[in-house]
Amino acid sequence: MSTVDKQLENVRETIDEEVPRGITVTDVTYEGPELVIYTRDPKEFATDGDLVRRLASKLRKRITVRPDPDVLTPPDAAEDEIRDLVPEDADVSDIQFLADTGEVVIRAKQPGQVIGRRGETLREITKTTGWTPEVERTPAIDSPTVANVQTFLTQERDDRRDILERVGRQIHRDPMSSEEWVRVTTLGGCKEVGRAAYIISTADTRILVDCGDKPGERTERPYLDVPEAIGSGATALDAVVLTHAHLDHAALVPLLYENGYDGPIYCTEPTRDLLGLLTLDYIDSAAATGQVRPYGAEMVREAVKHCIPLSYGDVTDIAPDVKLTLHNAGHVLGSSVVHFHIGDGLYNVAFSGDIHYDSSRLLDGAVNEFPRVETLVLESTYGGRKDYQTDRDDSERKLKARLRHAAENDATVLVPTDAVGRPQELLVAIEEFVRSGDVPEIPVYMDEIIWEATAVHTSYPEFLRDDIERRLQSDDENPFLADQFTPVGDDDERRAVADRDEAAVVLSTPGMCTPGPVRTWLRALAPDADNTLVFVDHQARGTLGNRIQRGTDSVTLDGESVPLNLRVETIDGFSGHADRQGLENFVKTMHPRPEKVLCVDGDQSATQDLSSSLYHDYNLRTFTPENLETFRFI
Known part of the structure; x- marks a missing residue:
């Protein structure tokens, strides 16, 4: 018997001593960093609120309790039962079963309706199906990335x-060295x-x-x-x-x-x-x-x-x-x-x-x-x-000035940026500028990967500031749902947008102008002196973005020399x-x-x-x- 098996055997003996009669433990195993206890009686196990805490303290382990797979209703039948139990007013958008944890994730526009008074509906779901329900608010923007990851893991x-x-x-193996x-x-x-x-x-x-x-x-x-x-x-x-x-x-x-x-x-x-x-x-x-x-x-x-x-x-x-x-x-x-x-x-x-x-x-x-x-x-x-950035208020004043100039001259503001981080900060800022009347409503175009990364943000609002998390829960206040935000799919669409005689903001990857969609935008927009290229990310030495930032007057794109007649600015207060x-x-x-x-x-x-x-x-x-x-x- 290995040392880990012996350790689990001792753990099982301790659990059997602590668990009240009437609760059946079918398996105890390590899964990653957690000690997982499988039981045929998940509801009864959870009734004693101090039981897991006592076990964790005694065993000095992180403990997760999961229902034994044998007590789980098959997902298709369980979904039907859940939909019967949850009121229609909850507006359930998705039900996803996580078989490796015994959890069922229920996404709804009105999560309170899923939970029920004092958690009554959740308890009924567990009692009826055996699955442990987790309730999430339906994200404001569907994220294929999040959905695909969950489907793949299932x-x-x-x-x-x-x-x-x-x-x-x-x-949990024994240490191999005393050094x-x-x-x-x-x-x-x-x-x-x-x-x-x-x-x-x-x-x-x-x-x-x-x-x-x-x-x-x-x-x-x-x-x-x-x-x-x-x-x-x-x-x-x-x-x-x-x-x-x-x-x-x-x-x-x-x-x-x-x-x-x-x-x-x-x-x-x-x-x-x-x-x-x-x-x-x-x-x-x-x-x-x-x-x-x-x-x-x-x-x-x-x-x-x-x-x-x-x-x-x-x-x-x-x-x-x-x-x-x-x-x-x-x-x-x-x-x-x-x-x-x-x-x-x-x-x-x-x-x-x-x-x-x-x-x-x-x-x-x-x-x-x-x-x-x-x-x-x-x-x-x-x-x-000398690397001191302007504060956010100054940076936003500069950005507002660039947007107003673009609106007055039917020009474009091009912002090279990575897909995650800066573009979402900019979208929130621009939405507020327009809503407050500080700048005219101006269309904002972005690469599809930026839009998809934004959708991922709406799937994890708990990682954002409290005020943004609250706003994401309301269609009327969600800054990412502004009408002027439009994803752009390919180079033909990018060139078509660039040819329009209208003011616009373009967010495109990558942030240092290394090969990617931003070069298509740059080639189309660089010759026009009314347009502006705004850097908001660090431009590492040796990158095209760094050469532009340092003042080169032309760049070679697809083997062709393109004059940089557009204005180049750095607004560094948006940096992550x-x-x-x-x-x-x-x-x-x-x-x-x-x-x-x-x-x-x-x-x-x-x-x-x-x-x-x-x-x-x-x-x-x-x-x-x-x-x-x-x-x-x-």
Whole structure:
């Protein structure tokens, strides 16, 4: 008998001692980081509100109680019964059964009608069908991405349970070494923007944090072939942790599965869905521009299937000697500051990912309070001593002026941006400008991927600021439902819109003007001096966006030289990154303040400037790593 089996046997004995007679426990197993108890009596199990808490305290495990599959009514019959129980006024839009958890997700325009008085309808659903109901408000915009992910995971439920059980056994294995040490190895993202990838390792465990590409340089990948990563075999990695889904942090995660990795990915639920959306678009864009796709769509599906979503603030075992907690990073939907607690109080490391210190229109600012942190790995995108962004009010005044100019001159404002984050901030701002009468109503066109990413936002309103979450629940107040917002599907449509003699705003990807739809817009709009190109994202060195921002008067697109007669402006207050002051404030107000800071994910001058400032102002030990450096902390 393995040590894990023996451990589960002991756990089962403890559960049998604690569970009252009349409640049948059919199985106890590890599924990912959770201890899962299967029972034929889920309703009775839940009646004792303290039972799970007592078990969790005694066993020191996160516990989930699920109905035994044998007591569940088949989904088709259960759906009929649910629709009979729920009033028509609830306006149910979707019922989805999650067989691996025994849950049924009921989406309705009036969720209160599904819940019933004091939860009476929910209890009746469980009593009648055996399924545990979860109620969600119907998203204002249908998201094929979210629906496809849920359908795929349902179809793959048997494989997924096998994966979770295997991961669970790996997490709860006995430590293999009595040595205690902690190291971080940099595989990318040092003195450069992009290809973020870092290994945190102990004597027992090896975890990869992020795995992104370098904007405009698809051949420059993280150093994954070194022994610390997959050079010694992909199975040497115990886990992958994703801070967020932007391509410079996540584009190459599916490549790991192409190379034999078969382990978990820990992230938030929106990050999982956006990972699928953005990486599929990534390989489609590669094919469209004649480049070799780094992996196929089946590897994207493998990555999604291996994702284990976590909620902010949940402390989760991901290895015998490592606990992980995700915290809001304020950067984009679902983005996280990731905190590792290693050993029995041995050491604590936090990776900021990309952060925004102050609240934005959509998101609360980054969390920087932790039980303990000895080392912080900190992004430095705007870490240069002159990298101070205008505040949001000034930025919005500038944008209003550009929109009014466009309206008066039947001109177009082109905004290159990534699909997730900035465009949603801009849509909310523009909707308010028009509603308040500050600017005339002006059509806003966007690539379909931006519209789909916006739909994903409406599927996860709980990750947004409270006021935005409330507005998304009302068709009259939902900013994303403004009449002037229109998705655009292909290059023919883009050229047709550009040829119209009307004022317009265009949001198009990618944000650094690397190959993608934005170049079609740029080619059509650049010769007209009335038009304006507005940068709202960081423009990394070597990208077309950076060359335009630095003042080039022409660009080569599809082999043709195109004059840049349009006005070029930068409005940096919409950035999802903290500026120099925000980064310093994040560290200054961090509790507890770290002993060491590694400044990464910024160009050489930005990382060095920020490192020097943090050293002199706060007496911290700071470092500006090179790629492939290793730091030992214990």
